[in-house]
Amino acid sequence: MQLYRSHVLVCGGTGCHSSGSDDVIRVFNEELEKHNLQDEVKVVRTGCFGLCEVGPIVIVYPEGAFYSRIKAEDVPEIVSEHLLKGRIVKRLLYHDAVHEDETAKSLDEMEFYKKQRRIALRHCGVIDPENIDEYIAFEGYKALGKVLTEMKPEEVIDTIKASGLRGRGGAGFPTGLKWEFTAKAEGDKKYVCCNADEGDPGAFMDRSILEGDPHSVLEAMTIAGYAVGADQGYIYVRAEYPIAVRRLSIAIEQAKEYGLLGENIFGTDFSFDIGIRLGAGAFVCGEETALMASIEGHRGEPRPRPPFPAQKGVFGKPTLLNNVETYANITKIILDGPEKFREIGTEKSKGTKVFALGGNINNTGLVEIPMGTTLREIVYEIGGGIPGGKKFKAAQTGGPSGGCIPAEHLDTPIDYDSLIEIGSMMGSGGLIVMDEDNCMVDIARFFLEFTVEESCGKCSPCRIGTKRMLEILNKITSGKGEEGDIEKLETLAKTISSSALCGLGQTAPNPVLSTLRYFRDEYEAHIRDKKCPAGVCQALLKYVIVEEKCKGCGLCAKSCPVNAISGERKSPFKIDEEVCIKCGACMSKCPFRAIEKK
Amino acid sequence: MSVSFIEKNKEKFEALKKVIDEKKSDKGPLMPILQQAQEIFGYLPIEVQNFIAEELDIPITDVYGVATFYSQFSLKPKGKYRIGVCLGTACYVKGAQQVLDELSKVLDIDVGSTTEDGTFTLEATRCLGACGLAPVIMINDDVYGRLEPDDIPEIIAKYK
Numbered sequence: 001m002q003l004y005r006s007h008v009l010v011c012g013g014t015g016c017h018s019s020g021s022d023d024v025i026r027v028f029n030e031e032l033e034k035h036n037l038q039d040e041v042k043v044v045r046t047g048c049f050g051l052c053e054v055g056p057i058v059i060v061y062p063e064g065a066f067y068s069r070i071k072a073e074d075v076p077e078i079v080s081e082h083l084l085k086g087r088i089v090k091r092l093l094y095h096d097a098v099h100e101d102e103t104a105k106s107l108d109e110m111e112f113y114k115k116q117r118r119i120a121l122r123h124c125g126v127i128d129p130e131n132i133d134e135y136i137a138f139e140g141y142k143a144l145g146k147v148l149t150e151m152k153p154e155e156v157i158d159t160i161k162a163s164g165l166r167g168r169g170g171a172g173f174p175t176g177l178k179w180e181f182t183a184k185a186e187g188d189k190k191y192v193c194c195n196a197d198e199g200d201p202g203a204f205m206d207r208s209i210l211e212g213d214p215h216s217v218l219e220a221m222t223i224a225g226y227a228v229g230a231d232q233g234y235i236y237v238r239a240e241y242p243i244a245v246r247r248l249s250i251a252i253e254q255a256k257e258y259g260l261l262g263e264n265i266f267g268t269d270f271s272f273d274i275g276i277r278l279g280a281g282a283f284v285c286g287e288e289t290a291l292m293a294s295i296e297g298h299r300g301e302p303r304p305r306p307p308f309p310a311q312k313g314v315f316g317k318p319t320l321l322n323n324v325e326t327y328a329n330i331t332k333i334i335l336d337g338p339e340k341f342r343e344i345g346t347e348k349s350k351g352t353k354v355f356a357l358g359g360n361i362n363n364t365g366l367v368e369i370p371m372g373t374t375l376r377e378i379v380y381e382i383g384g385g386i387p388g389g390k391k392f393k394a395a396q397t398g399g400p401s402g403g404c405i406p407a408e409h410l411d412t413p414i415d416y417d418s419l420i421e422i423g424s425m426m427g428s429g430g431l432i433v434m435d436e437d438n439c440m441v442d443i444a445r446f447f448l449e450f451t452v453e454e455s456c457g458k459c460s461p462c463r464i465g466t467k468r469m470l471e472i473l474n475k476i477t478s479g480k481g482e483e484g485d486i487e488k489l490e491t492l493a494k495t496i497s498s499s500a501l502c503g504l505g506q507t508a509p510n511p512v513l514s515t516l517r518y519f520r521d522e523y524e525a526h527i528r529d530k531k532c533p534a535g536v537c538q539a540l541l542k543y544v545i546v547e548e549k550c551k552g553c554g555l556c557a558k559s560c561p562v563n564a565i566s567g568e569r570k571s572p573f574k575i576d577e578e579v580c581i582k583c584g585a586c587m588s589k590c591p592f593r594a595i596e597k598k
Numbered sequence: 599m600s601v602s603f604i605e606k607n608k609e610k611f612e613a614l615k616k617v618i619d620e621k622k623s624d625k626g627p628l629m630p631i632l633q634q635a636q637e638i639f640g641y642l643p644i645e646v647q648n649f650i651a652e653e654l655d656i657p658i659t660d661v662y663g664v665a666t667f668y669s670q671f672s673l674k675p676k677g678k679y680r681i682g683v684c685l686g687t688a689c690y691v692k693g694a695q696q697v698l699d700e701l702s703k704v705l706d707i708d709v710g711s712t713t714e715d716g717t718f719t720l721e722a723t724r725c726l727g728a729c730g731l732a733p734v735i736m737i738n739d740d741v742y743g744r745l746e747p748d749d750i751p752e753i754i755a756k757y758k
Contacts, residue, residue, distance in 0.1 A: 014726075014727050014728050015728050015729075015730040015731055017741075018728050018731055018734070018741035018743055019731065019743065052728075052729070052730025052731070053730050055730060198727070199724065199725075200725075201685070201686035201687045201688075201690075201724060201725035202686050202687035202688045202725055202729055203725070204725070204727035204728075204729060207727045239633070239670055240723070240724065240725075240726060240727070241727065277626075277629070277630070278629070278630070278633055279668075280629065280632075280633065280668030280669070280670040280671055281668050281669035281670035281724065282667060282668050282669065283724065294629065295626055296625075296626040297626035297627060297628035297629050297664065298628075298660075298663075298664065299663050299664055299667040300667065300668070301667075315625060315626070356688075356729060358687070358688030358729035358730070358732060359687070359688050359691045359692065359732075360691060360692070364688070364729060364730040364732070365730055396687060399687070430687065430688075432687045432688055432691060434691055438691055443691070446687070446690055447687075456667075
């Protein structure tokens with residue numbers, strides 16, 4: 001094996017890839033060759049480092065220099081200064097990556113990483129996901145070896161049960177129990193499936209794991225196959241994730257080549273194969289029975305449970321279905337033992353959880369925290385607070401099935417049960433931060449619009465009920481709300497949650513219920529005062545020219561597409577409310593900021 | 599079935615036939631076949647659905663049912679450039695709706711439709727998972743992030 005004196009890790013996750021990390025890698029290789037350093041320095045395209053906000057990210061080891069927002073044109077300087085002369089290029093370092101004495105901080109010392117604990121993401125940003133040897137060098141396939149040669153299937157299941165691991169895809173069902181049910185079910189054929197249909201808008205941890213560490217999922221599925229007695233696995237991936245699909249395919253091929261997947265793994269009589277199935281853009285396919293229908297090649301419609309997948313799943317056979325992040329924890333539990341895993345987290349929620357931090361927050365990206373971390377720590381310490389010094393209003397978790405957590409609950413330790421208590425849920429891990437400029441009624445409307453479009457239409461509470469709720473919300477946000485609308489929303493919500501067929505339908509009213517619980521006054525302001533306190537709902541806005549600030553230049557009148565603004569030059573202009581279409585063109589043109597939205 | 603469509607696209611149907619023969623014996627082959635068919639034809643006209651139904655020996659209603667259920671299957675041809683505006687939550691709270699409105703204005707088409715010259719199709723998509731760059735749009739495989747409505751005309755001009 002060739003040894004290198006330096007390694008340049010370049011993030012190849014979707015975020016950094018989109019901001020040009022491929023070009024960065026190309027120029028690195030060109031420049032290294034130019035300086036004849038190609039045998040001394042190795043460039044590695046890794047998975048996601050998590051701090052997507054400042055991508056593309058480049059880390060140079062052994063120094064651990066953390067460069068951020070690197071463009072192709074910055075690369076020659078890094079090569080000639082840092083890699084050739086050993087001088088770190090300080091101007092390109094991430095602002096929180098240097099000590100006061102100007103030495104580079106290690107990742108653990110950076111505010112963003114300090115409170116994180118990476119288990120599911122342990123290899124993301126560390127290894128080249130397209131090279132199985134790098135995975136093996138980090139204890140890859142060691143857990144599978146141990147399981148196949150030293151453990152009975154029951155022992156594997158007991159280990160997972162003892163770890164306290166719960167499903168990371170949403171509902172939080174104990175993983176070990178699921179394995180046990182599937183193992184005990186009778187069937188001549190069984191399947192192990194992986195739910196990688198990450199449909200929660202704003203969640204991208206599963207994608208990052210598949211892109212950054214695909215082998216950990218394959219290895220865990222194979223272990224699961226051994227534990228429950230299955231010889232075939234399917235990974236159901238969203239078609240929106242082309243990079244993840246490509247890396248998974250490469251990983252499957254490499255694992256087969258090494259005899260770690262396929263016939264007689266590790267020379268034992270255990271055989272296991274994994275196939276990829278692509279989704280085609282249907283949110284409901286994240287629901288387990290719908291997902292299985294889709295694997296079979298049908299419309300992805302849910303069916304009533306029982307029978308549960310453990311009894312009757314894919315092609316009518318007992319099926320184990322876990323989500324990507326759940327699988328990503330498995331090998332670590334097998335290798336370190338369940339006790340070690342149990343040490344992390346709260347009483348009923350063990351281990352860590354990955355959150356996709358997004359919305360109005362400084363450090364958007366992927367964070368993995370021990371269960372029990374508070375929302376305040378996530379938003380203000382790891383997340384670096386809210387841009388522009390704006391006020392925190394709410395954090396949305398659980399996507400279209402979840403709810404909004406207001407400022408009063410910022411200190412709640414986050415785990416499965418505490419989130420449900422405050423009217424939200426863990427969900428798959430999207431965490432969207434909203435500030436004072438976001439309207440909570442509009443957010444509820446946004447989620448309902450999503451649900452209505454994605455409702456599969458099989459059961460009427462979801463198909464018709466959510467549509468009626470959306471109509472009421474549209475009415476309220478367009479200034480036509482009436483007394484009694486809130487009560488109607490509540491009645492509909494109750495009916496839908498108690499009667500819809502699948503989990504997604506039953507939880508569809510949650511965004512409305514949780515915003516009503518904490519932000520009822522905003523709903524009332526829309527309905528009674530015809531005002532949108534956050535200034536979002538166009539129909540309720542009024543554009544006004546502040547007389548004291550207006551210099552009478554007339555730019556606003558010129559920019560108005562409907563000639564709603566008039567006035568004499570050098571004296572304050574006026575907006576005719578009747579004519580105004582509230583497009584906001586005048587406001588963006590005014591050089592004196594004399595136009596306000598009210 | 600329109601005969602001329604099949605004659606005009608003889609090579610494409612041959613390619614499709616190859617795909618079907620390859621996957622026919624797999625379990626649950628319909629979705630992967632439809633995905634490949636859409637790659638080959640660009641969309642799924644009724645003639646293609648009919649062909650698949652006959653080759654797999656299943657009712658056309660099954661094929662049509664699946665083709666219309668999933669949003670990524672299209673029964674109509676798409677423009678040369680497909681513009682997808684991410685309407686995931688992270689993008690939405692950062693102003694994706696305004697970006698979408700601007701695109702609709704600049705291209706003079708509604709969401710979900712194609713310009714008359716067949717150059718652009720404008721779509722609202724689900725989360726693309728590039729939340730760190732919100733708001734994000736994709737034009738075919740190119741991703742543009744951290745957008746403001748004002749950036750749109752310049753981006754579109756590149757493709758004209």
